[in-house]
Amino acid sequence: MTLTVKIRRSPPPEDRQDQPDIFQVPLPPAAKWTALDVLNYIQLHLDGSLSYYRHSVCNRGVCARCAATINGQVRLLCQWVVPPHGELVLEPLPGRTVVRDLVGR
Amino acid sequence: MAQLEKMVGRVLETDVLVIGGGGAGATAAVAAARAGVKVTMAIKGALGRSGNTIMSAAVFGADGESAFDCGERKADRSFTRELLFEKIVKHGYYLSEQDLVQQYVEGAAPRLHELLGWGKRAKQRFMFVPPGSWATSGKAVGLACRQGVRETPGIEVIEDVIICDLLVNENKVVGALGVDVYAGELLAFKAKAVVLSSGGYQPFSFKCTHGDTTGDGIAMAYRSGAELADMEFLLFLPGVLLAPQMHRGSIFPFVLSAAGLFAPAVVNGTGESITDRIPHDLMKMAQSSEWVKLIYTYYWGKEIAGGKGTPNGGVYFDFSRLSRARYLKGALKTALLLRFWYGKNWRYQGEEMSDLMEMARRGVPWEVGLSNQYSLGGVIVDAAMRTGLPGLFAAGEVTSGVFGANRLARALTEMLVQGYQAGKSAAELALQIGGVEIDVDHLAAIKERILRPFSGRGGSSPLAIRARLEATADAGFGFLREASGLEATLKEVERIRNEELPQATLRSGGRVYNYEWIEAIQLENLITCAEAGVRSALMRRESRGFHLRSDYHEVDHDIWLKRIVVRHHNGTMLLGTRSPVFTSIPPPTGRHESVMHYAVECERGVKHFGVSAVKPTSMLRSQR
Numbered sequence: 001m002t003l004t005v006k007i008r009r010s011p012p013p014e015d016r017q018d019q020p021d022i023f024q025v026p027l028p029p030a031a032k033w034t035a036l037d038v039l040n041y042i043q044l045h046l047d048g049s050l051s052y053y054r055h056s057v058c059n060r061g062v063c064a065r066c067a068a069t070i071n072g073q074v075r076l077l078c079q080w081v082v083p084p085h086g087e088l089v090l091e092p093l094p095g096r097t098v099v100r101d102l103v104g105r
Numbered sequence: 106m107a108q109l110e111k112m113v114g115r116v117l118e119t120d121v122l123v124i125g126g127g128g129a130g131a132t133a134a135v136a137a138a139r140a141g142v143k144v145t146m147a148i149k150g151a152l153g154r155s156g157n158t159i160m161s162a163a164v165f166g167a168d169g170e171s172a173f174d175c176g177e178r179k180a181d182r183s184f185t186r187e188l189l190f191e192k193i194v195k196h197g198y199y200l201s202e203q204d205l206v207q208q209y210v211e212g213a214a215p216r217l218h219e220l221l222g223w224g225k226r227a228k229q230r231f232m233f234v235p236p237g238s239w240a241t242s243g244k245a246v247g248l249a250c251r252q253g254v255r256e257t258p259g260i261e262v263i264e265d266v267i268i269c270d271l272l273v274n275e276n277k278v279v280g281a282l283g284v285d286v287y288a289g290e291l292l293a294f295k296a297k298a299v300v301l302s303s304g305g306y307q308p309f310s311f312k313c314t315h316g317d318t319t320g321d322g323i324a325m326a327y328r329s330g331a332e333l334a335d336m337e338f339l340l341f342l343p344g345v346l347l348a349p350q351m352h353r354g355s356i357f358p359f360v361l362s363a364a365g366l367f368a369p370a371v372v373n374g375t376g377e378s379i380t381d382r383i384p385h386d387l388m389k390m391a392q393s394s395e396w397v398k399l400i401y402t403y404y405w406g407k408e409i410a411g412g413k414g415t416p417n418g419g420v421y422f423d424f425s426r427l428s429r430a431r432y433l434k435g436a437l438k439t440a441l442l443l444r445f446w447y448g449k450n451w452r453y454q455g456e457e458m459s460d461l462m463e464m465a466r467r468g469v470p471w472e473v474g475l476s477n478q479y480s481l482g483g484v485i486v487d488a489a490m491r492t493g494l495p496g497l498f499a500a501g502e503v504t505s506g507v508f509g510a511n512r513l514a515r516a517l518t519e520m521l522v523q524g525y526q527a528g529k530s531a532a533e534l535a536l537q538i539g540g541v542e543i544d545v546d547h548l549a550a551i552k553e554r555i556l557r558p559f560s561g562r563g564g565s566s567p568l569a570i571r572a573r574l575e576a577t578a579d580a581g582f583g584f585l586r587e588a589s590g591l592e593a594t595l596k597e598v599e600r601i602r603n604e605e606l607p608q609a610t611l612r613s614g615g616r617v618y619n620y621e622w623i624e625a626i627q628l629e630n631l632i633t634c635a636e637a638g639v640r641s642a643l644m645r646r647e648s649r650g651f652h653l654r655s656d657y658h659e660v661d662h663d664i665w666l667k668r669i670v671v672r673h674h675n676g677t678m679l680l681g682t683r684s685p686v687f688t689s690i691p692p693p694t695g696r697h698e699s700v701m702h703y704a705v706e707c708e709r710g711v712k713h714f715g716v717s718a719v720k721p722t723s724m725l726r727s728q729r
Contacts, residue, residue, distance in 0.1 A: 032352070062244050079456065100618040
C-alpha cells in the first residue's frame with residue numbers, strides 16, 4: 001500500500017515554483033500510521049531537508065504544537081491517522097508566517 | 106562586549122537563567138523572581154507544554170500529614186511524613202541521599218498547596234485520592250505551572266530555544282549559549298546564576314516520554330565539570346502500547362490496569378500466562394502499589410528477554426476470557442474517569458481510544474511493552490540544589506539523589522520542591538555578586554562545535570545516527586542486562602561517538618528551522634548520557650532497583666551500597682563511587698537473593714497505603 005504525500009515547499013525550489021513535492025510512502029499493512037509518522041518516515045528515508053514541527057513534541061496530543069493543515073482541515077499531525085492509500089495534502093497552519101515548509105510562526 | 110555581540114545573534118543579560126519549561130523550571134523561576142532578581146526562562150518548547158511534566162499520568166502528592174496541611178480534610182494523617190521518608194529510602198534500595206529525601210518530605214506541603222491554587226485559577230481539575238495524593242492530567246499540571254509563572258512579575262520567558270552548552274569562565278558558570286529554533290540565530294545568555302531544570306534522558310526507541318528528554322542538561326553539566334550519579338537506573342513502565350503505530354507509546358493500558366478498572370490476563374507471545382508465574386505476595390504488591398512497575402518489569406522482562414515476547418517485543422493484555430458483564434463494568438468506570446479529566450468518554454491525554462475499547466470488547470488483545478518513563482540518574486546536587494560547579498544549580502529529573510535505584514513516590518513533588526529551592530538558592534547567589542563576564546574563547550569553541558554539522562561531508566544524517574544509538578541501547582542496556590550485551594553496546598556507543606557523530610551531515614543547509622541540526626545538538630547529549638549509563642551499568646556487578654542483571658541476581662549491600670559517580674576529565678569519562686548520606690536510617694548489610702526478594706522483605710510488616718482504586722461515585726461528586 002502506498003500513500004501519495006503532497007507538500008508545497010517553502011521557500012520553493014527555483015526550478016518548480018508552483019509544484020508541490022510529491023513523496024510515495026509505503027505503508028505497512030494495517031499499521032495505522034499518523035501524519036507525523038509519515039513525515040518522520042519521509043525525513044529519515046526520503047528527504048532529510050523537509051521541515052515540520054518536530055522539536056519539543058509529545059506525540060500524544062497533549063502539547064498541541066504539531067498542528068498543520070491536513071487535506072484542507074486543521075488537525076494535529078500526531079493524532080491524524082492516514083488512510084492506507086490515496087492522497088495526503090499537507091500545508092502549514094493558515095494565518096501564520098511560514099518559516100520553512102510546514103513550519104509557521 | 107562588542108566582540109561578543111559579533112559572535113552571536115543576540116546577547117541577553119539576566120540575573121538568574123532557568124533552563125527548561127516544565128514544573129521544576131516554573132517553580133525555580135517563581136522562587137527566584139520572588140527574591141527580587143531578574144529571571145529569564147529559556148525553554149526548548151513552550152512554557153507549561155514541554156518536558157515530561159505534561160506526560161505524567163498524573164498523580165502527585167506526598168504523605169497524609171502534608172495533604173492535611175494543604176487543607177485536605179480527607180487526608181489520612183496516619184501516613185506520616187516520617188513514614189513517607191522511610192518508604193522513599195527503602196524503595197530506592199538505600200541509595201537515596203537522605204538529606205534530599207528529608208527536603209522532599211518537609212518541603213512538599215507548601216509547594217503542593219501552591220500548585221493546587223495555580224491549577225484552580227488555570228481552571229484545571231484535581232481529585233483527592235487518600236492517603237495524600239491528587240489525581241489529574243499531566244496537561245493540567247503543566248498549565249498550573251504556567252499559571253504560576255504568569256502570575257509572578259519579573260519573569261521573562263523565551264520559548265523555542267535549545268540551550269547547547271553552559272558558558273564557563275574561570276570555573277564559574279556565567280550563562281549559556283543557545284539556538285533560537287525558528288530563526289536559527291545564536292543566543293548568548295549572560296547570567297549570575299543558572300538553574301538546570303531540563304529533564305532527564307531516555308536513550309531507547311520505546312518510551313512514553315516527551316521528545317525533549319535527550320539529557321541536554323545532564324550532558325551540559327558533565328561537559329562543564331559537574332558530577333553525575335546513578336546513570337544506570339532508568340525506570341520502566343509496564344503496559345505501554347506497542348501497536349498499533351498511532352498509539353505506540355501511550356500509557357493508557359497501564360493507567361487502566363493500575364487504577365483497577367480492568368484486570369486483563371497478561372500472556373506472553375506464545376499465549377502462556379505470565380501472571381501465574383508471579384508469586385502471590387508480589388502479585389498483591391503489584392496490584393496495590395507503585396511496586397507494579399518494578400515487579401512487572403522483572404517478570405515480563407524475563408519472558409521478553411527469554412525470546413517469548415510478542416512480535417514487537419512485549420506481552421499481550423488478553424481479553425479473551427473477560428466476561429461481558431466485567432467488560433461493561435470496567436468500561437463504564439473508564440468512561441466516567443476519562444470524561445472527568447478530558448471531557449470525552451474515550452479520550453486519554455489527547456488521544457481517541459474508542460478503537461482500543463472496541464478491541465477489548467471483541468476480545469482482541471492489546472500488545473504492550475516495557476517503556477522507558479523516567480531517569481533516576483543525573484547531576485549530583487546538595488540540599489541547596491547546588492551542583493559542584495559554582496553558579497550552577499539543578500532541580501527535577503535532571504538531578505539524582507532523592508529516589509536512588511527505584512522510585513515509587515512522586516516525581517512531580519520532587520520537581521516542585523527542588524525547583525523552588527534551586528530558584529531561591531540561585532537568587533541568593535545572584536544578589537551577592539556584582540556581575541559576570543563571558544569568556545569569548547570558550548564561547549567560540551562551543552560555537553564551532555555546534556556549527557560543525559553544517560560542514561559535515563558524506564556522513565549520516567543525525568536522525569539516522571539517533572536511530573542507531575537507540576537500537577544499541579535497546580539491545581544491551583534495556584530492562585534486563587548482562588556483561589556481554591553491555592560491552593557490545595558500549596563499543597557501539599563509542600563508535601557512534603568517535604566515528605559517526607563527528608561526520609554527521611545535514612541534508613540541507615540553512616539555520617532556519619533546521620531540525621536535523623537541532624537533532625545533532627540533542628544527539629551529542631544523548632550519546633554522553635547513554636555512555637555514562639552503560640559504563641555505570643557495567644561497573645555495578647549486582648542487581649538493585651531498576652538495574653537488573655541476569656548475570657548478577659543478588660542485591661549486595663556489602664559491596665554495592667554506593668552510588669556510581671561519573672565525571673569528565675581531559676576528554677575521558679571517569680567513574681568512581683560515593684556513599685549516600687545516611688541521616689536517620691542506617692545502611693543495611695548483607696545480601697538479598699534478588700531485587701524481588703528485597704521488595705518482599707521491604708514491605709513485610711509495613712503499614713500499606715496503596716492508592717485506592719478510583720471510585721466513579723467520588724468522581725461524580727467532585728465533578729459537581
